[in-house]
Amino acid sequence: MQPIELKKDIYWVGCVDYDHRDFHGYSTSPEGTTYNAYVIKDEKNVLFDTVSPGCVGALLCRLSKIMEPERIDYLVINHLELDHAGSLAEVVERCKPEKIFCSTLGLKSMQGYFPQCKDWPVQAVKSGDSISIGKRTIVFQETRMLHWPDSMVSYIPEDKLLISQDAFGQNIAGSCRFVDEHDPADFEFRVREYYNNIVLPYSPQVLAALPIVESLDIDMIAPDHGLIHRGKDSVKRIVDLYREMAEQKPRKRALIFYDTMWHSTEKMAYAACSGLEELGIPTRIMSVKQNHHSTIMTELGQCGAVLAGSPTHNNGILPLVAAQLTYIKGLRPKNRVAGAFGSYGWSGESAKCIQGAFEEMGWELPAAPVRCSWRPGHDGLKAAHDLGRAVGEALLKKLGE
Ligand code: FEO
Numbered sequence: 001m002q003p004i005e006l007k008k009d010i011y012w013v014g015c016v017d018y019d020h021r022d023f024h025g026y027s028t029s030p031e032g033t034t035y036n037a038y039v040i041k042d043e044k045n046v047l048f049d050t051v052s053p054g055c056v057g058a059l060l061c062r063l064s065k066i067m068e069p070e071r072i073d074y075l076v077i078n079h080l081e082l083d084h085a086g087s088l089a090e091v092v093e094r095c096k097p098e099k100i101f102c103s104t105l106g107l108k109s110m111q112g113y114f115p116q117c118k119d120w121p122v123q124a125v126k127s128g129d130s131i132s133i134g135k136r137t138i139v140f141q142e143t144r145m146l147h148w149p150d151s152m153v154s155y156i157p158e159d160k161l162l163i164s165q166d167a168f169g170q171n172i173a174g175s176c177r178f179v180d181e182h183d184p185a186d187f188e189f190r191v192r193e194y195y196n197n198i199v200l201p202y203s204p205q206v207l208a209a210l211p212i213v214e215s216l217d218i219d220m221i222a223p224d225h226g227l228i229h230r231g232k233d234s235v236k237r238i239v240d241l242y243r244e245m246a247e248q249k250p251r252k253r254a255l256i257f258y259d260t261m262w263h264s265t266e267k268m269a270y271a272a273c274s275g276l277e278e279l280g281i282p283t284r285i286m287s288v289k290q291n292h293h294s295t296i297m298t299e300l301g302q303c304g305a306v307l308a309g310s311p312t313h314n315n316g317i318l319p320l321v322a323a324q325l326t327y328i329k330g331l332r333p334k335n336r337v338a339g340a341f342g343s344y345g346w347s348g349e350s351a352k353c354i355q356g357a358f359e360e361m362g363w364e365l366p367a368a369p370v371r372c373s374w375r376p377g378h379d380g381l382k383a384a385h386d387l388g389r390a391v392g393e394a395l396l397k398k399l400g401e
Pocket of ligand 1: 082083166224225
Protein backbone atom coordinates (compact mmCIF):
# COMPACT_ATOMS: atom_id res chain seq x y z
CA MET A 1 0.00 0.00 0.00
CA GLN A 2 1.99 2.91 -1.33
CA PRO A 3 1.25 6.58 -0.76
CA ILE A 4 1.09 8.73 -3.92
CA GLU A 5 3.10 11.93 -4.03
CA LEU A 6 0.91 14.74 -5.43
CA LYS A 7 3.43 17.56 -5.07
CA LYS A 8 6.76 17.74 -3.28
CA ASP A 9 6.18 16.42 0.25
CA ILE A 10 2.40 16.21 -0.22
CA TYR A 11 0.93 12.72 -0.38
CA TRP A 12 -2.35 10.87 -0.87
CA VAL A 13 -2.73 8.33 1.92
CA GLY A 14 -6.40 7.39 1.53
CA CYS A 15 -8.01 4.08 0.68
CA VAL A 16 -10.15 2.54 -2.04
CA ASP A 17 -13.31 0.77 -0.89
CA TYR A 18 -14.35 -1.59 -3.66
CA ASP A 19 -17.35 -2.90 -1.68
CA HIS A 20 -19.08 0.40 -1.08
CA ARG A 21 -22.51 0.57 -2.74
CA ASP A 22 -24.98 2.56 -0.66
CA PHE A 23 -24.46 6.06 0.66
CA HIS A 24 -27.52 6.98 2.74
CA GLY A 25 -29.84 5.90 -0.04
CA TYR A 26 -27.65 6.95 -2.97
CA SER A 27 -26.54 3.91 -4.94
CA THR A 28 -22.92 4.62 -5.79
CA SER A 29 -20.92 3.35 -8.73
CA PRO A 30 -20.75 -0.45 -9.08
CA GLU A 31 -16.97 -0.22 -8.63
CA GLY A 32 -17.10 1.36 -5.14
CA THR A 33 -15.60 4.59 -3.87
CA THR A 34 -12.45 6.21 -2.52
CA TYR A 35 -11.87 7.94 0.82
CA ASN A 36 -9.03 10.38 0.33
CA ALA A 37 -6.73 11.62 3.09
CA TYR A 38 -3.63 13.72 2.57
CA VAL A 39 -0.34 14.33 4.35
CA ILE A 40 1.98 17.33 4.15
CA LYS A 41 5.55 16.95 5.39
CA ASP A 42 6.90 20.23 6.72
CA GLU A 43 8.24 21.56 10.03
CA LYS A 44 4.83 20.50 11.29
CA ASN A 45 3.53 17.34 9.66
CA VAL A 46 -0.19 17.53 8.88
CA LEU A 47 -2.78 14.87 8.13
CA PHE A 48 -5.95 16.12 6.41
CA ASP A 49 -9.05 14.05 7.17
CA THR A 50 -9.16 10.35 7.90
CA VAL A 51 -11.12 7.50 6.30
CA SER A 52 -14.09 5.23 6.89
CA PRO A 53 -13.68 3.09 10.03
CA GLY A 54 -13.03 -0.16 8.17
CA CYS A 55 -10.18 1.43 6.19
CA VAL A 56 -8.05 2.85 9.01
CA GLY A 57 -5.47 0.08 8.56
CA ALA A 58 -4.87 1.11 4.95
CA LEU A 59 -4.52 4.77 5.97
CA LEU A 60 -1.99 4.03 8.72
CA CYS A 61 -0.09 1.62 6.47
CA ARG A 62 0.29 4.23 3.71
CA LEU A 63 1.17 6.91 6.23
CA SER A 64 3.84 4.64 7.75
CA LYS A 65 5.59 4.51 4.36
CA ILE A 66 6.18 8.27 4.67
CA MET A 67 6.71 8.65 8.40
CA GLU A 68 5.84 7.00 11.68
CA PRO A 69 2.22 8.01 12.49
CA GLU A 70 3.46 9.45 15.80
CA ARG A 71 5.29 12.14 13.79
CA ILE A 72 2.00 13.72 12.70
CA ASP A 73 1.81 17.04 14.54
CA TYR A 74 -1.51 18.39 13.32
CA LEU A 75 -4.78 16.85 12.20
CA VAL A 76 -7.10 18.95 10.05
CA ILE A 77 -10.65 17.62 9.97
CA ASN A 78 -12.44 19.43 7.17
CA HIS A 79 -15.66 17.41 7.52
CA LEU A 80 -17.02 15.22 10.31
CA GLU A 81 -19.22 12.84 8.32
CA LEU A 82 -18.14 9.37 9.30
CA ASP A 83 -16.88 8.24 5.90
CA HIS A 84 -14.03 10.66 6.65
CA ALA A 85 -14.03 11.02 10.42
CA GLY A 86 -15.16 7.49 11.32
CA SER A 87 -11.62 6.43 12.16
CA LEU A 88 -10.72 9.66 13.96
CA ALA A 89 -10.53 8.11 17.43
CA GLU A 90 -8.08 5.41 16.25
CA VAL A 91 -6.00 7.98 14.38
CA VAL A 92 -5.84 10.31 17.39
CA GLU A 93 -4.92 7.40 19.60
CA ARG A 94 -2.13 6.36 17.23
CA CYS A 95 -0.76 9.75 16.16
CA LYS A 96 -1.27 11.67 19.40
CA PRO A 97 -1.34 14.99 17.51
CA GLU A 98 -0.28 18.22 19.10
CA LYS A 99 -3.38 19.92 17.67
CA ILE A 100 -6.59 19.02 15.87
CA PHE A 101 -8.20 21.72 13.75
CA CYS A 102 -11.85 21.76 12.70
CA SER A 103 -14.52 24.41 12.11
CA THR A 104 -16.61 25.82 14.95
CA LEU A 105 -19.58 23.73 13.85
CA GLY A 106 -17.24 20.80 13.27
CA LEU A 107 -16.44 20.93 16.97
CA LYS A 108 -20.13 20.39 17.75
CA SER A 109 -20.26 17.34 15.46
CA MET A 110 -17.03 16.06 16.99
CA GLN A 111 -18.43 16.40 20.50
CA GLY A 112 -21.55 14.52 19.36
CA TYR A 113 -19.70 11.66 17.72
CA PHE A 114 -16.63 11.51 19.97
CA PRO A 115 -17.38 12.57 23.56
CA GLN A 116 -13.76 11.70 24.36
CA CYS A 117 -12.68 14.72 22.30
CA LYS A 118 -13.01 16.79 25.49
CA ASP A 119 -9.55 15.38 26.24
CA TRP A 120 -8.19 16.04 22.75
CA PRO A 121 -6.22 19.20 21.78
CA VAL A 122 -8.96 20.53 19.50
CA GLN A 123 -8.87 24.05 18.12
CA ALA A 124 -11.88 25.45 16.26
CA VAL A 125 -11.11 27.73 13.32
CA LYS A 126 -13.20 30.04 11.17
CA SER A 127 -12.99 31.43 7.64
CA GLY A 128 -9.76 33.32 7.03
CA ASP A 129 -7.89 31.80 9.97
CA SER A 130 -4.50 30.45 8.99
CA ILE A 131 -1.64 28.53 10.53
CA SER A 132 2.00 28.29 9.55
CA ILE A 133 3.47 24.80 9.35
CA GLY A 134 6.96 25.84 8.29
CA LYS A 135 7.49 26.60 4.62
CA ARG A 136 3.75 26.49 4.12
CA THR A 137 0.55 28.09 5.35
CA ILE A 138 -2.87 26.50 5.73
CA VAL A 139 -5.77 28.90 5.23
CA PHE A 140 -9.19 27.69 6.38
CA GLN A 141 -12.42 28.55 4.63
CA GLU A 142 -15.75 27.41 6.04
CA THR A 143 -18.22 26.12 3.46
CA ARG A 144 -21.27 25.70 5.68
CA MET A 145 -23.91 23.35 4.28
CA LEU A 146 -21.57 22.13 1.56
CA HIS A 147 -22.86 19.74 2.41
CA TRP A 148 -22.94 19.68 6.22
CA PRO A 149 -22.90 22.63 8.64
CA ASP A 150 -19.35 21.72 9.71
CA SER A 151 -17.85 21.60 6.22
CA MET A 152 -14.71 23.60 5.49
CA VAL A 153 -11.85 23.51 3.00
CA SER A 154 -8.09 24.02 3.46
CA TYR A 155 -6.02 26.12 1.07
CA ILE A 156 -2.25 25.88 0.87
CA PRO A 157 -1.20 28.96 -1.17
CA GLU A 158 2.49 28.00 -1.50
CA ASP A 159 1.42 24.84 -3.36
CA LYS A 160 -1.68 26.29 -5.06
CA LEU A 161 -3.56 23.39 -3.51
CA LEU A 162 -7.15 23.25 -2.28
CA ILE A 163 -8.12 20.28 -0.11
CA SER A 164 -11.87 20.43 -0.62
CA GLN A 165 -13.49 17.60 1.42
CA ASP A 166 -16.67 16.35 -0.35
CA ALA A 167 -16.84 19.29 -2.77
CA PHE A 168 -15.71 18.44 -6.31
CA GLY A 169 -15.59 14.72 -5.40
CA GLN A 170 -16.98 11.65 -7.14
CA ASN A 171 -17.60 8.05 -6.15
CA ILE A 172 -14.94 6.39 -8.28
CA ALA A 173 -12.80 3.45 -7.22
CA GLY A 174 -9.67 2.20 -8.92
CA SER A 175 -5.91 2.52 -9.21
CA CYS A 176 -5.92 5.99 -10.80
CA ARG A 177 -5.68 9.02 -8.55
CA PHE A 178 -6.00 11.83 -11.09
CA VAL A 179 -8.87 12.96 -13.30
CA ASP A 180 -6.63 13.01 -16.38
CA GLU A 181 -6.01 9.25 -15.99
CA HIS A 182 -9.72 8.34 -16.16
CA ASP A 183 -12.30 8.08 -18.93
CA PRO A 184 -13.65 11.66 -19.33
CA ALA A 185 -17.27 10.64 -19.98
CA ASP A 186 -17.42 8.36 -16.92
CA PHE A 187 -15.74 11.05 -14.83
CA GLU A 188 -18.35 13.65 -15.80
CA PHE A 189 -21.18 11.18 -15.17
CA ARG A 190 -19.83 10.41 -11.67
CA VAL A 191 -19.48 14.13 -10.87
CA ARG A 192 -23.08 14.72 -11.93
CA GLU A 193 -24.25 11.64 -10.01
CA TYR A 194 -22.53 12.87 -6.85
CA TYR A 195 -23.75 16.44 -7.24
CA ASN A 196 -27.37 15.58 -7.97
CA ASN A 197 -27.66 13.06 -5.14
CA ILE A 198 -25.70 14.91 -2.44
CA VAL A 199 -24.97 18.56 -3.20
CA LEU A 200 -27.99 19.74 -5.22
CA PRO A 201 -30.04 21.14 -2.28
CA TYR A 202 -27.13 23.41 -1.44
CA SER A 203 -26.74 24.91 -4.90
CA PRO A 204 -27.18 28.49 -3.58
CA GLN A 205 -24.21 27.89 -1.27
CA VAL A 206 -22.23 26.46 -4.20
CA LEU A 207 -22.88 29.59 -6.24
CA ALA A 208 -21.74 31.72 -3.29
CA ALA A 209 -18.58 29.64 -2.77
CA LEU A 210 -17.38 29.35 -6.38
CA PRO A 211 -16.21 33.00 -6.66
CA ILE A 212 -14.11 32.43 -3.52
CA VAL A 213 -12.52 29.37 -5.12
CA GLU A 214 -11.94 31.32 -8.33
CA SER A 215 -10.29 34.17 -6.42
CA LEU A 216 -7.57 31.77 -5.23
CA ASP A 217 -4.53 30.73 -7.22
CA ILE A 218 -5.17 26.97 -7.50
CA ASP A 219 -3.64 24.34 -9.76
CA MET A 220 -4.80 21.30 -7.82
CA ILE A 221 -8.07 20.42 -6.07
CA ALA A 222 -7.87 17.35 -3.85
CA PRO A 223 -11.35 16.19 -2.77
CA ASP A 224 -12.17 13.55 -0.16
CA HIS A 225 -13.71 11.16 -2.73
CA GLY A 226 -12.44 9.97 -6.07
CA LEU A 227 -10.04 11.61 -8.45
CA ILE A 228 -7.81 14.65 -7.93
CA HIS A 229 -8.05 17.63 -10.28
CA ARG A 230 -4.51 18.31 -11.49
CA GLY A 231 -3.56 21.42 -13.48
CA LYS A 232 -5.35 24.72 -14.05
CA ASP A 233 -7.43 23.37 -16.95
CA SER A 234 -8.73 20.51 -14.85
CA VAL A 235 -9.52 22.92 -12.00
CA LYS A 236 -11.39 25.23 -14.36
CA ARG A 237 -13.37 22.33 -15.84
CA ILE A 238 -14.69 21.14 -12.48
CA VAL A 239 -15.48 24.67 -11.30
CA ASP A 240 -17.37 25.37 -14.56
CA LEU A 241 -19.24 22.07 -14.27
CA TYR A 242 -20.22 22.87 -10.68
CA ARG A 243 -21.50 26.28 -11.75
CA GLU A 244 -23.56 24.73 -14.54
CA MET A 245 -25.11 22.14 -12.19
CA ALA A 246 -25.77 24.72 -9.46
CA GLU A 247 -27.40 27.24 -11.78
CA GLN A 248 -29.93 24.60 -12.92
CA LYS A 249 -30.66 26.36 -16.17
CA PRO A 250 -33.21 24.38 -18.21
CA ARG A 251 -31.73 21.80 -20.55
CA LYS A 252 -33.33 20.40 -23.68
CA ARG A 253 -33.81 16.92 -22.36
CA ALA A 254 -36.73 15.10 -20.74
CA LEU A 255 -37.23 12.31 -18.23
CA ILE A 256 -40.33 10.16 -17.82
CA PHE A 257 -40.42 7.93 -14.76
CA TYR A 258 -43.30 5.65 -13.92
CA ASP A 259 -44.56 2.47 -12.33
CA THR A 260 -47.26 0.28 -13.74
CA MET A 261 -49.51 -2.60 -12.63
CA TRP A 262 -50.83 -4.07 -15.87
CA HIS A 263 -48.92 -1.98 -18.44
CA SER A 264 -51.58 0.73 -18.91
CA THR A 265 -49.55 3.52 -17.30
CA GLU A 266 -46.50 2.18 -19.11
CA LYS A 267 -48.29 2.63 -22.46
CA MET A 268 -49.10 6.21 -21.44
CA ALA A 269 -45.41 6.81 -20.66
CA TYR A 270 -44.40 5.74 -24.15
CA ALA A 271 -47.17 7.86 -25.70
CA ALA A 272 -46.00 10.92 -23.73
CA CYS A 273 -42.46 10.19 -24.91
CA SER A 274 -43.59 10.36 -28.56
CA GLY A 275 -45.06 13.81 -27.90
CA LEU A 276 -41.71 15.06 -26.59
CA GLU A 277 -39.60 13.35 -29.24
CA GLU A 278 -41.59 14.79 -32.14
CA LEU A 279 -40.50 18.21 -30.83
CA GLY A 280 -36.88 17.09 -31.04
CA ILE A 281 -36.44 16.74 -27.28
CA PRO A 282 -34.23 13.77 -26.29
CA THR A 283 -36.27 11.79 -23.78
CA ARG A 284 -35.49 8.90 -21.49
CA ILE A 285 -38.13 6.59 -19.98
CA MET A 286 -37.17 5.04 -16.64
CA SER A 287 -39.25 2.48 -14.77
CA VAL A 288 -38.94 2.91 -11.02
CA LYS A 289 -38.87 -0.89 -10.74
CA GLN A 290 -35.88 -1.22 -13.06
CA ASN A 291 -33.88 1.84 -11.97
CA HIS A 292 -32.61 2.86 -8.55
CA HIS A 293 -34.08 6.14 -7.30
CA SER A 294 -30.63 7.77 -7.31
CA THR A 295 -30.01 6.72 -10.93
CA ILE A 296 -33.29 8.38 -11.87
CA MET A 297 -32.21 11.45 -9.87
CA THR A 298 -28.92 11.65 -11.77
CA GLU A 299 -30.86 11.70 -15.03
CA LEU A 300 -33.34 14.24 -13.68
CA GLY A 301 -30.42 16.54 -12.87
CA GLN A 302 -29.81 16.91 -16.61
CA CYS A 303 -33.43 17.32 -17.72
CA GLY A 304 -35.46 20.48 -18.13
CA ALA A 305 -38.72 18.49 -18.36
CA VAL A 306 -39.98 15.74 -16.07
CA LEU A 307 -43.10 13.60 -16.41
CA ALA A 308 -44.21 10.97 -13.92
CA GLY A 309 -46.89 8.33 -14.00
CA SER A 310 -48.52 5.85 -11.67
CA PRO A 311 -51.70 3.85 -11.72
CA THR A 312 -54.11 4.56 -8.88
CA HIS A 313 -53.43 2.25 -5.98
CA ASN A 314 -55.48 2.38 -2.79
CA ASN A 315 -56.68 5.90 -3.68
CA GLY A 316 -53.09 7.08 -4.16
CA ILE A 317 -49.95 6.14 -6.06
CA LEU A 318 -47.74 3.06 -6.10
CA PRO A 319 -45.13 3.04 -3.33
CA LEU A 320 -42.04 3.15 -5.57
CA VAL A 321 -43.36 6.30 -7.27
CA ALA A 322 -44.09 7.82 -3.85
CA ALA A 323 -40.55 7.00 -2.72
CA GLN A 324 -39.10 8.50 -5.90
CA LEU A 325 -41.09 11.71 -5.43
CA THR A 326 -40.01 11.95 -1.77
CA TYR A 327 -36.37 11.50 -2.75
CA ILE A 328 -36.59 14.11 -5.52
CA LYS A 329 -38.39 16.61 -3.30
CA GLY A 330 -35.67 16.37 -0.64
CA LEU A 331 -32.99 17.22 -3.20
CA ARG A 332 -34.90 20.37 -4.22
CA PRO A 333 -34.35 20.50 -7.98
CA LYS A 334 -35.57 23.80 -9.40
CA ASN A 335 -36.71 25.21 -12.68
CA ARG A 336 -38.40 22.20 -14.27
CA VAL A 337 -41.45 21.89 -16.51
CA ALA A 338 -43.51 18.87 -15.49
CA GLY A 339 -46.56 16.74 -16.18
CA ALA A 340 -48.41 13.88 -14.50
CA PHE A 341 -50.36 10.93 -15.79
CA GLY A 342 -51.77 7.60 -14.68
CA SER A 343 -54.29 4.88 -15.37
CA TYR A 344 -57.02 3.80 -12.99
CA GLY A 345 -59.88 1.37 -12.54
CA TRP A 346 -62.42 3.22 -10.42
CA SER A 347 -61.32 6.10 -8.15
CA GLY A 348 -58.44 7.61 -10.22
CA GLU A 349 -56.50 9.86 -7.83
CA SER A 350 -52.95 9.01 -8.91
CA ALA A 351 -52.21 11.62 -11.59
CA LYS A 352 -53.58 14.38 -9.36
CA CYS A 353 -51.38 13.16 -6.48
CA ILE A 354 -48.27 13.40 -8.67
CA GLN A 355 -49.31 16.81 -10.00
CA GLY A 356 -49.67 17.95 -6.38
CA ALA A 357 -46.16 16.77 -5.56
CA PHE A 358 -44.77 18.71 -8.54
CA GLU A 359 -46.74 21.80 -7.46
CA GLU A 360 -45.14 21.61 -4.03
CA MET A 361 -41.73 21.63 -5.71
CA GLY A 362 -42.65 24.85 -7.50
CA TRP A 363 -42.32 23.34 -10.97
CA GLU A 364 -44.14 24.72 -14.00
CA LEU A 365 -47.18 22.63 -14.93
CA PRO A 366 -48.43 23.57 -18.39
CA ALA A 367 -51.23 20.96 -18.56
CA ALA A 368 -53.78 19.25 -16.32
CA PRO A 369 -52.92 15.73 -15.13
CA VAL A 370 -53.94 13.06 -17.62
CA ARG A 371 -55.97 10.07 -16.45
CA CYS A 372 -57.02 7.05 -18.38
CA SER A 373 -59.42 4.35 -17.19
CA TRP A 374 -58.57 0.67 -17.45
CA ARG A 375 -56.66 0.16 -20.72
CA PRO A 376 -55.75 3.31 -22.70
CA GLY A 377 -57.28 3.26 -26.17
CA HIS A 378 -56.69 5.77 -28.94
CA ASP A 379 -58.12 8.70 -26.98
CA GLY A 380 -56.18 7.87 -23.83
CA LEU A 381 -52.91 7.47 -25.68
CA LYS A 382 -53.52 10.69 -27.60
CA ALA A 383 -54.14 12.51 -24.31
CA ALA A 384 -50.81 11.19 -22.95
CA HIS A 385 -49.07 12.12 -26.20
CA ASP A 386 -50.56 15.63 -26.00
CA LEU A 387 -49.37 15.93 -22.40
CA GLY A 388 -45.83 15.14 -23.54
CA ARG A 389 -46.19 17.69 -26.31
CA ALA A 390 -47.55 20.39 -23.97
CA VAL A 391 -44.68 19.87 -21.54
CA GLY A 392 -42.19 19.85 -24.41
CA GLU A 393 -43.58 23.08 -25.90
CA ALA A 394 -43.36 24.77 -22.49
CA LEU A 395 -39.73 23.64 -22.18
CA LEU A 396 -38.87 24.95 -25.65
CA LYS A 397 -40.49 28.27 -24.76
CA LYS A 398 -38.32 28.51 -21.63
CA LEU A 399 -35.30 27.77 -23.80
CA GLY A 400 -36.32 30.50 -26.23
CA GLU A 401 -36.75 28.05 -29.11
FE1 FEO B 1 -18.01 12.09 2.05
FE2 FEO B 1 -20.19 14.14 3.56
O1 FEO B 1 -18.98 12.76 3.47
